[in-house]
Amino acid sequence: MAPRRDVARRTPLSRERVLEAAVGLADREGIEALTMRRLAQELGVEAMSLYHHVPNKEAILDGVAEVVLTQVNDAVDQLDAQVAQEGWQAAMRRRVLTAREVMLRHPWAPQVLETRTTMSLPVIGYFDGVLGVLLAGGFSYDLAHHALHALGSRALGFTQELFEPDDHEVGEAEAMAVLEQVADRFPSLAGMMAAVSHDPADPTLGWCDDQREFEFGLDVILDGLERRRRAG
Amino acid sequence: MAPRRDVARRTPLSRERVLEAAVGLADREGIEALTMRRLAQELGVEAMSLYHHVPNKEAILDGVAEVVLTQVNDAVDQLDAQVAQEGWQAAMRRRVLTAREVMLRHPWAPQVLETRTTMSLPVIGYFDGVLGVLLAGGFSYDLAHHALHALGSRALGFTQELFEPDDHEVGEAEAMAVLEQVADRFPSLAGMMAAVSHDPADPTLGWCDDQREFEFGLDVILDGLERRRRAG
DNA sequence: ACCTGAACACCGTTCAAGT
DNA sequence: ACCTGAACACCGTTCAAGT
Numbered sequence: 001m002a003p004r005r006d007v008a009r010r011t012p013l014s015r016e017r018v019l020e021a022a023v024g025l026a027d028r029e030g031i032e033a034l035t036m037r038r039l040a041q042e043l044g045v046e047a048m049s050l051y052h053h054v055p056n057k058e059a060i061l062d063g064v065a066e067v068v069l070t071q072v073n074d075a076v077d078q079l080d081a082q083v084a085q086e087g088w089q090a091a092m093r094r095r096v097l098t099a100r101e102v103m104l105r106h107p108w109a110p111q112v113l114e115t116r117t118t119m120s121l122p123v124i125g126y127f128d129g130v131l132g133v134l135l136a137g138g139f140s141y142d143l144a145h146h147a148l149h150a151l152g153s154r155a156l157g158f159t160q161e162l163f164e165p166d167d168h169e170v171g172e173a174e175a176m177a178v179l180e181q182v183a184d185r186f187p188s189l190a191g192m193m194a195a196v197s198h199d200p201a202d203p204t205l206g207w208c209d210d211q212r213e214f215e216f217g218l219d220v221i222l223d224g225l226e227r228r229r230r231a232g
Numbered sequence: 233m234a235p236r237r238d239v240a241r242r243t244p245l246s247r248e249r250v251l252e253a254a255v256g257l258a259d260r261e262g263i264e265a266l267t268m269r270r271l272a273q274e275l276g277v278e279a280m281s282l283y284h285h286v287p288n289k290e291a292i293l294d295g296v297a298e299v300v301l302t303q304v305n306d307a308v309d310q311l312d313a314q315v316a317q318e319g320w321q322a323a324m325r326r327r328v329l330t331a332r333e334v335m336l337r338h339p340w341a342p343q344v345l346e347t348r349t350t351m352s353l354p355v356i357g358y359f360d361g362v363l364g365v366l367l368a369g370g371f372s373y374d375l376a377h378h379a380l381h382a383l384g385s386r387a388l389g390f391t392q393e394l395f396e397p398d399d400h401e402v403g404e405a406e407a408m409a410v411l412e413q414v415a416d417r418f419p420s421l422a423g424m425m426a427a428v429s430h431d432p433a434d435p436t437l438g439w440c441d442d443q444r445e446f447e448f449g450l451d452v453i454l455d456g457l458e459r460r461r462r463a464g
Numbered sequence: 465a466c467c468t469g470a471a472c473a474c475c476g477t478t479c480a481a482g483t
Numbered sequence: 484a485c486c487t488g489a490a491c492a493c494c495g496t497t498c499a500a501g502t
Contacts, residue, residue, distance in 0.1 A: 035475065035476085036477085037476090046487055047477090048486075048488080049487075051478095052486075053485095056476075057476065111347075113394060114346075114394070119410060121414070123394065124410065124414070125418065132420040141423065149393075149448065150445075152391045152393065159385075160384065161384065178351060182356070185357070185360075186356055186360040187360070188360045188361075188363040189359065189363055191367075195373035195374070196373050208377075208381065213381035214381075216378045217382035217384065217453075219456075220382050220456035223456050224451075224452035224453065227455070267494065267495085268494080269493090269494080269495090278468055279496090280496085280498095281466075281467050284466060284467075288496075289495065467500105467501085469499095469500085470499090471499105472495105472496085472497075472498100473494100474494075474495080475492100475495100477492090478489105478492100479491100482487070483486080
């Protein structure tokens with residue numbers, strides 16, 4: 001009837017097309033917009049049609065997690081890790097920051113990844129690569145195992161910040177307001193906020209540069225691991 | 233009519249009673265069981281009655297996060313931190329592991345905390361205490377600020393494990409099965425799993441002791457921070 | 465003031481029916 | 484084989500009505 005629908009129907013649905021659309025929808029409108037009905041609409045189809053390509057919504061979430069992790073793997077595979085030449089720390093740093101670049105394009109991904117209970121092949125593959133860097137760097141299996149745990153989600157380029165809401169500007173303004181109200185009850189935080197200056201020349205609007213803080217935390221862990229490696 | 237309802241109604245509803253019931257419900261049946269209708273039923277009341285004590289469900293989630301953080305604060309306040317005598321690392325370690333004990337009683341709490349966008353007073357209070365330990369330990373405001381970011385959720389005693397599903401035994405058995413199937417594609421992981429032995433004398437059933445791994449990661453970070461503090 | 469029942473606008477999902 | 488519409492069992496929430 002409506003020609004647009006016929007056009008959309010020309011390419012038949014498939015698991016891949018469903019997941020691609022799901023990732024795009026989550027990127028554009030947030031993960032809460034990813035409903036069966038909304039996703040179907042995006043594909044010019046009825047909600048029930050999705051069930052022919054995917055068993056249920058949980059499988060869609062598993063799928064989008066896989067898509068993102070595959071993008072991460074594609075990105076890190078471009079890196080020619082020369083651990084022997086540059087050292088494992090530099091190789092790991094580059095790998096993690098590359099993963100982070102991909103993750104930043106999908107702000108909803110950490111939330112989804114953390115709720116997946118089954119290990120997908122792309123996740124296994126990614127951590128196999130991380131582990132490979134450690135082993136090439138001279139880690140024992142045992143220490144490398146601890147290292148994986150110590151890195152945790154940071155290996156994939158993200159940390160869950162408890163202090164930073166989605167909208168940083170609004171969030172920080174709110175935080176400031178709350179803190180000012182109760183400065184006397186929280187002397188350490190009040191002192192820190194007074195002392196840590198907002199550099200007006202700094203391009204970051206807030207007082208925390210996410211990328212710098214991420215790299216600081218990562219380097220603290222990498223250095224600590226290297227010291228333990230050397231200690232045997 | 234039914235006497236049970238009258239008994240339940242004797243103590244009138246209040247925000248506190250609602251939140252207490254919500255925490256209990258989440259503890260017993262998981263966070264997904266925490267719905268307005270189910271929570272009301274728990275309190276012997278209609279779902280709509282909850283709206284007289286709480287503006288909406290989001291506020292209930294904010295509230296349960298506050299309850300948990302208040303429990304954490306109560307627990308760490310029992311600790312008499314003698315930073316000067318034992319050093320900041322020991323004080324911090326004790327504080328974080330105490331917070332962890334509370335968090336382990338509410339396995340759903342990390343998930344909820346991470347989705348809160350507004351900083352509640354108990355969270356501010358907790359981090360003020362963490363910061364206090366750092367400052368007493370000789371950290372500059374600037375380095376202490378970085379340290380808060382580096383610790384992240386670990387300061388509250390939890391990390392989001394990407395490899396560990398809710399049911400560890402089932403999860404690990406599944407993981408083993410998957411890995412065995414594809415061992416040739418993931419040589420590093422396959423090697424590690426062969427090398428890192430399951431000690432039969434070890435009380436932990438799986439091959440990762442969560443508590444040990446958490447403490448390892450925490451110590452890596454604390455050591456790294458101490459080195460940076462000493463470096464000035 | 466506090467609680468209720470019916471209703472509304474959403475979910476994910478089942479099922480029988482269409483092509 | 485693939486897609487659909489109606490329907491079901493759930494959500495959170497609004498509103499008018501009860502006490």
